Amino acid sequence: MSAGVPLAALSAILPATAAVPLTHGVRGAAVVAAAIAVARRGKAWALIVAACAAWGALAAVPGPSLLMLLPYPLVAAGLVWLSRTGGPVAPGLLVDAAVITGAAAIGGWLIVVEPAGGRLGTGLAYVVLDLLLVAAALRLVGFGGRPPPAHLMLTAAVAALVGGDIVHALGSPAFPLHTLWTVGVAAAALHPASARRPRGRSGPVAVSPRRLAVFAVLALGVPVAPALVQDAPATALVPGFLGAGVALLLVVRLAMLASLVGKTAEALAYTRAQREALRDELAHRANHDPLTGLASRAALTTRLTGPQRHSSLVLFDLDGFAEINDAHGHEIGDALLIEVAGRLRTSFKGSVLARLSGDEFAVLCRGDGEAAARRALAALRPAYRIGGRELHVTASAGMVRISTAAEALRDADLALDAAKTTGRDRLVLFRPELKEALLRRSTLAGALRHAVTRGELELHYQPVVELATGRIVAAEALMRWRYAGESVPPLHFVPLAEQTGLIVPMGWWALREACAQAARWFPTAVTVNVSAHQLREDDFAGRVLAILKAAKVPGEGLIIEVTESVLITDADATRATLERLRSHGVRVAVDDFGTGYSSLSYLMSLPVDVLKLDKAFVAQRQDAITGAVLKLAEVLDLVTIAEGVEDEDQAGVLARLGCPWAQGYLYSTPVPAADIDALLAADKTRAH
Numbered sequence: 001m002s003a004g005v006p007l008a009a010l011s012a013i014l015p016a017t018a019a020v021p022l023t024h025g026v027r028g029a030a031v032v033a034a035a036i037a038v039a040r041r042g043k044a045w046a047l048i049v050a051a052c053a054a055w056g057a058l059a060a061v062p063g064p065s066l067l068m069l070l071p072y073p074l075v076a077a078g079l080v081w082l083s084r085t086g087g088p089v090a091p092g093l094l095v096d097a098a099v100i101t102g103a104a105a106i107g108g109w110l111i112v113v114e115p116a117g118g119r120l121g122t123g124l125a126y127v128v129l130d131l132l133l134v135a136a137a138l139r140l141v142g143f144g145g146r147p148p149p150a151h152l153m154l155t156a157a158v159a160a161l162v163g164g165d166i167v168h169a170l171g172s173p174a175f176p177l178h179t180l181w182t183v184g185v186a187a188a189a190l191h192p193a194s195a196r197r198p199r200g201r202s203g204p205v206a207v208s209p210r211r212l213a214v215f216a217v218l219a220l221g222v223p224v225a226p227a228l229v230q231d232a233p234a235t236a237l238v239p240g241f242l243g244a245g246v247a248l249l250l251v252v253r254l255a256m257l258a259s260l261v262g263k264t265a266e267a268l269a270y271t272r273a274q275r276e277a278l279r280d281e282l283a284h285r286a287n288h289d290p291l292t293g294l295a296s297r298a299a300l301t302t303r304l305t306g307p308q309r310h311s312s313l314v315l316f317d318l319d320g321f322a323e324i325n326d327a328h329g330h331e332i333g334d335a336l337l338i339e340v341a342g343r344l345r346t347s348f349k350g351s352v353l354a355r356l357s358g359d360e361f362a363v364l365c366r367g368d369g370e371a372a373a374r375r376a377l378a379a380l381r382p383a384y385r386i387g388g389r390e391l392h393v394t395a396s397a398g399m400v401r402i403s404t405a406a407e408a409l410r411d412a413d414l415a416l417d418a419a420k421t422t423g424r425d426r427l428v429l430f431r432p433e434l435k436e437a438l439l440r441r442s443t444l445a446g447a448l449r450h451a452v453t454r455g456e457l458e459l460h461y462q463p464v465v466e467l468a469t470g471r472i473v474a475a476e477a478l479m480r481w482r483y484a485g486e487s488v489p490p491l492h493f494v495p496l497a498e499q500t501g502l503i504v505p506m507g508w509w510a511l512r513e514a515c516a517q518a519a520r521w522f523p524t525a526v527t528v529n530v531s532a533h534q535l536r537e538d539d540f541a542g543r544v545l546a547i548l549k550a551a552k553v554p555g556e557g558l559i560i561e562v563t564e565s566v567l568i569t570d571a572d573a574t575r576a577t578l579e580r581l582r583s584h585g586v587r588v589a590v591d592d593f594g595t596g597y598s599s600l601s602y603l604m605s606l607p608v609d610v611l612k613l614d615k616a617f618v619a620q621r622q623d624a625i626t627g628a629v630l631k632l633a634e635v636l637d638l639v640t641i642a643e644g645v646e647d648e649d650q651a652g653v654l655a656r657l658g659c660p661w662a663q664g665y666l667y668s669t670p671v672p673a674a675d676i677d678a679l680l681a682a683d684k685t686r687a688h
Contacts, residue, residue, distance in 0.1 A: 004030060004183030012176040023175045027056040030186035037189040044081035045189055048154070051075045052182050059178075072129035079136035079158070082151065126169065130162045150191040157184025291334055292341035295354035300362055303352055304405045312369035313408045314399045315416045316344070316376070318359040319424045324391055335386045336393065347376035362412070373397050373427050381425075394425035401430075414438055445500050447483050448493060452509050456482055459513050460670035463679060464527070464641055464663045467655045472683050474525040474559060476663065477514040478670045479506065498531060507534040511544065515551035517673050518558060521680060527559040527589060532566045536573075541580040548586075555585025559610060563591050567606050578607040589641070593629070608638060615644020615664070618654070627657045634658070 007026045011019040031053045038045035051071035058067055137158040141147040157180070164177030287299040295303075304313075318340065325333035337359065344353055344361060351365035351372075365372060377395055384391045398415025402408045411430045419428040451457050457479060464474035481488045497503040511528050518526040534540065548555060560581065567574055567590065578588050589610035590603075611633050617626050626642075633640045642654050645664030654662055668679065 001183065001187045004186070005180065008176045008179035008183060011179060012173070019173075019175065023179050024056070024060055026179050027052070027059070027182045030182045031056055034186040034189040037186070044078045047074045047078035047081065048185055049189065051078070052185050055178070056182065059175075066125075069125055069129060072133065075158070075161075076129075076132045076136045079133070079140050079154070082154075083136070083140040126165050130165050133158050133162060148191075150188045153184055153188035153191060157181050157188065160184060289355040292338055292355050294341055294361070295352055297354060297356045297362075300352065300354040300356070300364060301409070303364055304402075304408055306405070310367055311402045312365050312367065312399055313402055313412045314363045314365070314369050314373045314376075314397055315356070315412045316361040316363070316380075316395045316397050317416055317420060318380075319394045319396055319420075321359040321393060324393065328387075328389065328391075332387055332389065332391075336384055336391060339384050339386065340380060340393070340395075343379045344376055347379050348372055362409075368401065369399060370427070370429065373399055377425065377427060396420045396424045397427040399427060399429050411435065441496060444483070444488065444493060445496055445502075448481070448497060448500070448502055451481055451483070452505060457506065457509065458482070458672070459510060459517075460672055461517070461526070461676045462663060462670040463668050463676065464661050465667050467651060467659055467662050470667075471687075472524055472676075472679060473661060474527055475517075475521065475676050476527045476561075476670075477510060477517075477529075479510055480670075498533070501533060503531045504534050504537065507531055508543070508547075512547055512551070515547050515553050515558065517676075518553045519551045521676065522553060522557040524680060525557050525559050525587070527561050529561045529591065530566075532563075535562065535566060535577065541577045544581060544586065545584055548584075555581070556587070559587045559589050561589045561591045561612065564593065567608070571606065575605075575607055582607050582609070592643075603632075603636065610639045610641060612641045612643055612663075613659075615642075618642050618644050618650050618664075619646075621650075621653070623653060623657065626654070626659075630658050 004026055007022060011022050011026075014022065031049065034045075034049045034052065038049050051074040054071040054074070055068065058071075137155045140151050141155050160177045161181040164174035164181065167177060168174035287296055287302075288294070289296055321333070321336070324336060337355075341353070341355065341361070344363065348363045348365055348369070351363050351369075354362045354364075356362050363369065363373075363376075377397060380393065380395050384393065396416060396419035398412050398417070398419050400408055400411040400415060411434075414434040415428045415430040418434055419426050422428070458481075459477045460480050461475040461477055463472045464476060465471060466473050479490065479494070481490075481493050494503070497506055507530060511530075514526040514528045518524075537543070544558075544560070545555075548558060560578070582588060587609040588607055589612055590608050591612050592614045593611045611629070613626065613629060617629070630640055639661060640659055641661045641663055642659050643663050645651050645654065645662045645666045647666060650664075651662060651666060668675075
């Protein structure tokens with residue numbers, strides 16, 4: 001550029017004898033340089049350089065002028081090829097090129113064709129080919145994106161070529177401009193950015209000040225141009241300027257519409273970005289616990305669906321967390337959960353940690369996680385200092401070594417239940433027996449739902465005797481279940497009934513059956529165990545009294561047995577219910593006294609008539625404690641029943657201590673109602 005431009009300018013002022021050889025020399029040097037540069041640039045550049053070489057050769061060798069038209073299609077093809085290397089061109093850029101080319105066509109017609117009287121020939125061919133180059137060059141750079149400097153230089157070279165053709169058509173020497181064309185091509189080919197692709201070519205075309213300025217000039221110039229041609233009538237200026245004004249207003253209006261469309265597009269883009277951000281936020285929330293930042297249950301389940309070779313799953317459940325949450329509030333509870341999550345992270349580095357529910361956590365770790373799980377249990381034991389309080393919490397843990405990912409969560413949960421059932425603050429590894437026990441419990445639970453309607457339940461009765469006389473004073477109703485021809489131990493089905501809520505309908509059935517027997521045995525009373533679930537039923541007292549009335553049994557014929565914990569939980573409501581029953585003669589017994597709270601203040605305030613002394617005091621011969629309880633009952637005017645009496649020695653000790661009533665295998669095992677009939681008949685015979 002620094003050498004070719006001054007030499008081209010110099011050729012314009014030198015005599016023809018010196019200018020012609022100088023022009024050929026500069027063109028030849030430029031073509032050689034461009035050919036070397038584009039050897040590795042691709043075919044598009046090669047077409048343009050080949051056209052330059054052809055023009056140089058045709059200019060040096062005299063021949064028909066029509067031959068000079070042949071390189072034009074090569075240049076146009078090269079420009080189009082170059083524009084395609086940056087990806088698809090936006091339709092708006094193509095329209096821009098068409099608008100400007102159309103304006104140039106008007107100028108070409110007025111300058112070249114019109115002066116020739118409309119005769120078609122070589123001049124018209126030059127105009128058409130030059131317009132083709134203008135359109136291709138504008139398509140290459142347009143107004144969109146940032147074209148490489150090499151493309152801008154190439155477009156400037158095309159402008160020099162077209163300008164030279166116009167100058168030649170006007171009858172002036174054009175070789176300086178044609179020299180600039182060749183020099184411009186060589187400089188563009190040598191530029192380091194000649195191989196760079198343009199950026200931003202395929203996006204929407206924005207309304208820029210540069211584009212508006214070009215369109216405004218065209219809107220003003222094109223309608224006025226015909227009126228400025230030589231010999232044009234003066235009256236042509238008026239419609240020309242009016243047309244220019246209308247065209248300018250159209251440009252402004254279209255710019256306003258384009259601006260509105262652009263703002264709408266920006267608003268839509270912003271809305272789309274907000275929607276994508278919201279979607280990402282929802283996905284993050286779905287896969288993460290918002291409190292601790294650990295993975296969620298859904299995320300853990302997704303991880304478990306993948307291959308899990310040599311992995312372990314550990315579930316943790318905090319012991320006593322509900323009490324801490326209730327006593328200190330949810331804010332303290334949440335802070336405690338965050339602390340627990342931090343300690344678990346320290347114990348299980350590189351593992352997937354998840355929070356499954358309120359105080360239940362899961363860890364998916366590679367390899368055998370038993371050692372890490374035991375470390376985690378130890379790490380959870382030290383005190384937590386939160387909000388000025390010192391809190392203590394432990395955890396129960398269940399672990400399974402994953403063989404089948406689909407069952408891992410269930411198996412780990414079974415192991416966790418076993419850990420909580422067997423004492424808490426411990427780790428239990430999954431064993432197949434746990435699954436077998438679950439299947440048995442599930443089968444039993446399903447069968448237990450139909451036990452009442454199928455008549456599989458029955459009541460056995462164990463006599464309560466008066467120690468001084470041996471006379472039967474009451475009989476405790478004990479539920480038995482015969483399923484599939486076998487007797488299911490109460491130790492198995494009663495806790496299951498409590499967990500499933502079936503204890504309520506079963507309890508009402510037992511109460512109706514026992515009262516039906518009490519109608520035949522009165523004044524011998526029946527004692528019936530009542531669960532906490534049943535006692536909380538709406539109008540419990542009213543239903544009990546209705547059952548007694550239907551069986552024609554006075555209230556003195558029924559003793560309701562409840563545990564200490566049932567009496568203390570919601571004491572006010574419980575007191576009102578039991579007081580209503582006692583007002584109709586129904587007596588209330590505290591079952592297994594001495595194994596629960598054993599609070600003297602509760603015993604003094606609650607409506608209680610009978611204490612059932614737990615069999616542990618009888619079996620272990622804790623005579624001092626037993627004597628103290630008997631004295632306490634005597635002071636409170638309560639009747640005491642000693643449970644679990646199995647031999648004469650125990651009965652003798654209880655009699656000496658002043659225990660009034662006793663119950664146990666020494667007198668009878670639980671037997672069907674017919675056997676109680678026989679025992680009562682024997683009592684009457686002895687009395688007579």
